Amino acid sequence: MTREVMEYDVVxxxxxxxxxxxxxxxxxxxxxxxxxxxxxxxxxxxxxLSGNVFETRALDELIPNWKELNSPVKTKxxxxxxxxxxxxxxxxWPTWLLPKVQQNHKNYxxxxxxxxxxxxxxxxxxxxxxxxxxxxxxVLYNEDGSVKGVVTQDMGxxxxxxxxxxxxxxxxxxxxxTVFSEGCRGHLGKNLIKKFDLSNGKNPxxxxxxxxxxxxxxxxxxxxxLVMHTAGWPLDNNTYGGSFxxxxxxxxxxLGYVIGLDYKNPHLSPFDEFQRFKTHxxxxxxxxxxxxxxxxxRALIEGGIQSLPRMYMPGALLIxxxxxxxxxxxxxxxxxxxxxxxxxxxxxxxxxxxxxxLSIYEEKFKKSxxxxxxxxxxxxxxxxxxxxxxxxxFTGIDQILFRGKLPFTLKHKHADHETLKPANxxxxxxxxxxxxxxxFDKTSSVYLTGTNHEDNQPVHLKLKDAELPIKYNLEKxxxxxxxxxxxxxxxxxxxxxxxxxxxxAQNCIHCKTCDIKEPSQNITWVTPEGSGxxxxxxx
Amino acid sequence: MKIxxxxxxxxxxxxxxxxxxxxxxxxxxxxKMSTNPPDDNAIEEAVKIKxxxxxxxxxxxxxxxxxxxxxxxxxxxVGADRGIHVKVEGIIEPLAVSKILKKIVEKESPDLVxxxxxxxxxxxxxxxxxxxxxxxxxxATFASKIDVKExxxxxxxxxxxxxxxxxxxxxxxxxxxxxxxxxxxASLPNIMKAKKKPLEQLNASDLGVDTKARIEQIKVEEPPxxxxxxxxxxxxxxxxxxxxxxxVI
Numbered sequence: 001m002t003r004e005v006m007e008y009d010v011v012x013x014x015x016x017x018x019x020x021x022x023x024x025x026x027x028x029x030x031x032x033x034x035x036x037x038x039x040x041x042x043x044x045x046x047x048x049l050s051g052n053v054f055e056t057r058a059l060d061e062l063i064p065n066w067k068e069l070n071s072p073v074k075t076k077x078x079x080x081x082x083x084x085x086x087x088x089x090x091x092x093w094p095t096w097l098l099p100k101v102q103q104n105h106k107n108y109x110x111x112x113x114x115x116x117x118x119x120x121x122x123x124x125x126x127x128x129x130x131x132x133x134x135x136x137x138x139v140l141y142n143e144d145g146s147v148k149g150v151v152t153q154d155m156g157x158x159x160x161x162x163x164x165x166x167x168x169x170x171x172x173x174x175x176x177x178t179v180f181s182e183g184c185r186g187h188l189g190k191n192l193i194k195k196f197d198l199s200n201g202k203n204p205x206x207x208x209x210x211x212x213x214x215x216x217x218x219x220x221x222x223x224x225x226l227v228m229h230t231a232g233w234p235l236d237n238n239t240y241g242g243s244f245x246x247x248x249x250x251x252x253x254x255l256g257y258v259i260g261l262d263y264k265n266p267h268l269s270p271f272d273e274f275q276r277f278k279t280h281x282x283x284x285x286x287x288x289x290x291x292x293x294x295x296x297x298r299a300l301i302e303g304g305i306q307s308l309p310r311m312y313m314p315g316a317l318l319i320x321x322x323x324x325x326x327x328x329x330x331x332x333x334x335x336x337x338x339x340x341x342x343x344x345x346x347x348x349x350x351x352x353x354x355x356x357x358l359s360i361y362e363e364k365f366k367k368s369x370x371x372x373x374x375x376x377x378x379x380x381x382x383x384x385x386x387x388x389x390x391x392x393x394f395t396g397i398d399q400i401l402f403r404g405k406l407p408f409t410l411k412h413k414h415a416d417h418e419t420l421k422p423a424n425x426x427x428x429x430x431x432x433x434x435x436x437x438x439x440f441d442k443t444s445s446v447y448l449t450g451t452n453h454e455d456n457q458p459v460h461l462k463l464k465d466a467e468l469p470i471k472y473n474l475e476k477x478x479x480x481x482x483x484x485x486x487x488x489x490x491x492x493x494x495x496x497x498x499x500x501x502x503x504x505a506q507n508c509i510h511c512k513t514c515d516i517k518e519p520s521q522n523i524t525w526v527t528p529e530g531s532g533x534x535x536x537x538x539x
Numbered sequence: 540m541k542i543x544x545x546x547x548x549x550x551x552x553x554x555x556x557x558x559x560x561x562x563x564x565x566x567x568x569x570x571k572m573s574t575n576p577p578d579d580n581a582i583e584e585a586v587k588i589k590x591x592x593x594x595x596x597x598x599x600x601x602x603x604x605x606x607x608x609x610x611x612x613x614x615x616x617v618g619a620d621r622g623i624h625v626k627v628e629g630i631i632e633p634l635a636v637s638k639i640l641k642k643i644v645e646k647e648s649p650d651l652v653x654x655x656x657x658x659x660x661x662x663x664x665x666x667x668x669x670x671x672x673x674x675x676x677x678x679a680t681f682a683s684k685i686d687v688k689e690x691x692x693x694x695x696x697x698x699x700x701x702x703x704x705x706x707x708x709x710x711x712x713x714x715x716x717x718x719x720x721x722x723x724x725a726s727l728p729n730i731m732k733a734k735k736k737p738l739e740q741l742n743a744s745d746l747g748v749d750t751k752a753r754i755e756q757i758k759v760e761e762p763p764x765x766x767x768x769x770x771x772x773x774x775x776x777x778x779x780x781x782x783x784x785x786x787v788i
Contacts, residue, residue, distance in 0.1 A: 006727075046571060111569070134727055168724045448555055535554055535571040537571070538568075
């Protein structure tokens with residue numbers, strides 16, 4: 001079967017902050033370059049989920065007059081708080097004692113999904129072609145091994161992979177340069193890192209899972225511009241994580257929780273930790289009289305510079321969190337992702353114009369403020385492998401006294417899928433039942449994401465070994481997929497006293513946690529049919 | 540033969556609807572919008588008839604604000620030949636919609652007008668019927684199968700008792716059910732081509748149609764929350780409760 005082919009100068013895979021920044025910058029440098037952006041979500045922004053307290057540095061460079069262009073960057077941070085939570089009590093940490101990277105007074109509380117929608121409008125006005133609802137399913141290679149482009153997902157395949165009447169073959173998009181900006185754990189990015197050995201000499205990548213809910217608050221509990229973070233309860237000293245609480249516009253609060261995926265206890269359920277967190281008096285008081293209106297979750301990068309793969313390869317660049325440019329101690333990745341996109345555009349411009357090799361990306365990146373930021377931040381996350389208390393003490397010394405300039409670099413020793421201990425060696429955690437006021441179950445939460453996939457299509461969560469979940473995982477780890485998945489995709493059901501592993505792929509919210517945390521790396525996330533997945537609003 | 544197909548932009552069927560705080564309507568900001576699902580079936584059927592050689596042209600029309608154009612572009616991407624966008628701001632009622640459609644029918648003189656049986660946002664299920672009335676054309680509603688004859692249509696419709704097949708003379712209005720067909724996907728090359736297909740823009744006021752609301756909306760509110768169920772110990776207790784508490788027997 002021959003597929004239709006379209007030729008572009010640049011094809012960008014993923015319409016998030018890094019991909020859209022690349023597209024806009026390319027058109028600014030030369031409006032003749034033809035650029036296309038593929039996005040798997042039904043529209044730009046529908047698969048974007050982020051806190052988000054936004055540092056405008058990269059946006060200032062890209063679109064200096066963003067304030068005049070009705071951008072959705074409006075709510076300035078006016079007040080900050082940091083709380084250590086005990087089970088019932090909380091201790092407020094003075095903001096002047098926070099490392100500078102955690103001070104936000106110049107930043108804005110935004111919805112990253114809305115910022116992306118706005119960036120897409122700017123890009124389209126410059127002539128960028130954006131195609132939402134078209135996931136790139138495979139990478140194409142030239143005979144010399146360089147990246148040639150991508151194929152979009154076939155549509156209209158049934159459960160067995162047979163063609164339905166509505167079958168539409170995917171299309172080949174060829175480009176002089178293909179930019180991969182799929183976000184954390186992009187399924188093509190993951191293959192490219194392996195194929196081109198981009199992580200050679202680097203530490204294993206580190207990830208977290210981030211949850212977010214949007215609540216409409218009672219007026220008296222809302223303080224627009226207030227940014228709050230917490231550490232401590234409900235997590236124990238050995239589990240890395242914390243919360244964010246951002247008071248945004250329209251009486252909304254963006255409430256979320258991030259847990260490092262290097263947690264050790266297979267009984268831990270990140271979703272239930274987040275739900276439980278909301279019952280803390282300091283939080284439940286704020287939420288009383290309010291209403292939850294959105295829910296979502298997404299894996300994020302925590303590895304920093306030690307784990308950052310090489311970002312160029314023949315014919316392609318890997319940018320944003322598809323590579324891993326998030327700044328963990330800053331709890332921010334949008335500005336660094338966008339900057340990595342700006343550098344990509346400059347690199348491609350010189351590559352197309354002056355035939356310069358794409359490897360100039362590396363030099364440009366190392367000279368940029370992103371590298372400087374990530375370098376200074378490098379020791380924070382690994383120090384938390386010693387526990388919360390030692391991590392905080394070390395981070396204080398590293399970030400406040402030495403400003404990230406200590407003459408050594410701590411390592412990430414393990415990949416996240418290697419950290420689980422056998423279930424019988426770890427304490428079982430009893431989570432309280434949801435009260436449907438403050439805390440909820442996964443089903444009612446997923447309902448709020450607007451997630452759907454065409455029912456009759458191949459399952460997009462592939463098992464390398466279909467027996468493994470029951471034969472090995474269930475016995476050794478009590479099958480942790482039941483708990484780490486934030487959408488209840490994986491279930492162990494008992495049928496005639498025999499356990500059976502069930503994958504409810506229709507519920508998948510595309511967070512990629514299973515692809516990361518499965519102890520034997522037995523689950524591979526591939527793209528479902530276009531437009532499938534969540535339909536996030538202002539996440 | 541020429542087929543005019545009316546399509547409407549509505550909140551995507553996967554999105555959980557939220558009522559505005561002040562009870563004046565539902566939240567549409569930052570909400571994913573799509574084509575009304577049975578309108579997709581209407582377009583699909585029209586395109587199929589064209590592909591079978593029985594129709595020459597398929598024209599897609601939408602009525603709404605600027606963003607409603609996306610709905611016409613989608614119709615163009617799955618096979619409609621050209622589009623019409625009648626611009627109006629805010630919500631307009633089925634009567635005004637049918638009056639606008641009547642004007643377009645007079646201008647375009649199609650042989651058939653297709654549309655979804657109802658829109659999933661207001662669930663009115665009135666526009667097709669009203670249009671048939673003011674045009675004085677035959678109508679076939681809730682079509683789940685359409686056979687195009689020489690000068691008539693044989694339309695199968697699902698009714699409570701089973702399937703009913705009727706014959707209507709052309710010109711006619713047909714409102715389409717979800718069972719009518721399986722809408723095709725818009726392929727990437729066709730989306731690109733659709734960008735170049737003609738799309739005419741008109742203003743409702745230029746057509747001389749009064750779009751003023753006839754219905755006063757008093758309040759929009761969420762349905763009451765369902766209470767949790769209870770377990771009963773015996774059949775007699777169940778009967779008791781159904782009689783005395785639920786008062787259903």
